Amino acid sequence: MENTAISYDNFGRMRYHPEFHFSHGKPFSESELEYICKFYEIDHTRTIAFAIGRTEHTVQTKVTSLRKKGLFDYYKNLNKHW
DSSP: OOOOOOOBOTTSOBOOOTTTOTTTTSOOOHHHHHHHHHHTTTSOHHHHHHHHTOOHHHHHHHHHHHHHTTOHHHHHTOOSOO
8 A cells, every 4th residue: 555644634633544434435325424414413423423434524514515405314323324
């Protein structure tokens, strides 16, 4: 694997790195959406991002999008995968 340096943005979030963000660019699965919504308010964004292989920024953006669409609580309470 390529030895790419890890870098962070101005907010301290890790930028895309192929070794850690293995799901980058892929559509979100129902399981991932449920996981994000279920644990977002009780766990660190970084932990969630590492668990699903996406960047912290992507997780935060997805949560914002789901809340705007009124789907955050739907996935949080789905209880299908988690």
